[in-house]
Amino acid sequence: MPKAKYESIFRSIKKKIEAQDYPYQSLLPSENTLTAEYGCSRNTIRRALADLSADGYVQAIQGKGVRVIYQPVGKTTFIIGGIETFQETARRNNLRAVTRVIRFGTVSADAKLARESGFSEGDELWAVERLRYLDGKALILDLNYFLKELVPGLTPEIAQNSIYEYIENQLGMQIVTSKRKMTVEHVTMRDERWMDLDGYDCVAVVTNHTFNADGLLFEYTQSRHQPDYFCFQDTATRKK
């Protein structure tokens, strides 16, 4: 349920674009027209259009109009974009998801871990290692560190279902910003031991720093993906 007006307008226009009601390469109605159509101020329309632009749906051209640059995606594999849980992604791609916990414990951040994770030395952390299966194949090896202070009461059972679901629904903590870095690495012995590599000798590695609604770092994760089901999408805008 969209609360903010600009958000419901954003969704409304997005839907029309996806339905190709506003087709690729066409111009949207002008901001003034949309203002009248939705019964709001021009600023509110502009906020919705800015968000559509950030999502790569439209492109504003001064003096001319707002052009639709959205094209429906073809075959989807495993798309990572925005902040999504493993479960959400699996569901969106109609894949059967299973999680297996292969390590669950606590550690104190040493100098090396502090440097790479962004936590402070001495922070008490949960360390969770999980294997993710899609349609019966072990495709993702996750190594999560959570700040115990902000994520109390974690158990192996929760880890086997959805830690994010626990954090958001049980603890009531909101996840807001996620900073990610993507690289490609040679497989390790651990990868070979656990994952269905299917002939690959490399994995896609995503490291992740996650901040809650208070702007506090509470999670550092390294996800190692078998290449077949990995796809990372992005829209960039050039600054003047």
Next chain:
Amino acid sequence: MPKAKYESIFRSIKKKIEAQDYPYQSLLPSENTLTAEYGCSRNTIRRALADLSADGYVQAIQGKGVRVIYQPVGKTTFIIGGIETFQETARRNNLRAVTRVIRFGTVSADAKLARESGFSEGDELWAVERLRYLDGKALILDLNYFLKELVPGLTPEIAQNSIYEYIENQLGMQIVTSKRKMTVEHVTMRDERWMDLDGYDCVAVVTNHTFNADGLLFEYTQSRHQPDYFCFQDTATRKK
């Protein structure tokens, strides 16, 4: 040279954050304070803060303040973020860059190429294949398609220097939005023939759709990266 006021404020605050003048985890001065400090309206400050948030520098917390979540990056390899040319990226990482053109010609988009590139069937395209060397190693294999109609007068000489420089400075066309997709693939025979793979049997593949200031698709590119020098960064924000 920043024209817009919000942009110069954005840069000013960004610099202070990078200098740790506003340190990690601290709160920025309130919007009202900044309004007084910069002599502008609150909306203008908010625009600058929104851009900082989009870049993963800060996180706003309602009723509380705006928290700094920027942490200086450690060792840099070859960072892809925003829209950057090969030359710009090389310079930023202090690497000696050389480009070698291994194919230069024109093609007409067939059904398959049209589907994967987003061009229309029958569009006349430049097809350029280039090898990128950093510090003497062949690390990136680029396959570019440009719409001839929008990028006239391309030559192998231009391709060897910078096509983007030509497009922006000579043709006066502005590059605005870039939609990218990142995957990992097995090396092909072409990869093995041209690149210094250094033992890897996979490459990171970035496909790119680039739109000009008129919102028209004018470039489709596939870049194949040797993994050692590849890093893709991203900041995502969860929607309510």
Next chain:
DNA sequence: GCCGATTTGTCCGTATGTATC
């Protein structure tokens, strides 16, 4: 638990600048 001060979030109306046609 309530209240008031502070701070960010949303929305409006208006004015002016700049690019396109």
Next chain:
DNA sequence: CGATACATACGGACAAATCGG
């Protein structure tokens, strides 16, 4: 040149969240 469209900026109003007393 004028009309149209997006870009920037200002000021004001009220809502919602946080925090301290």
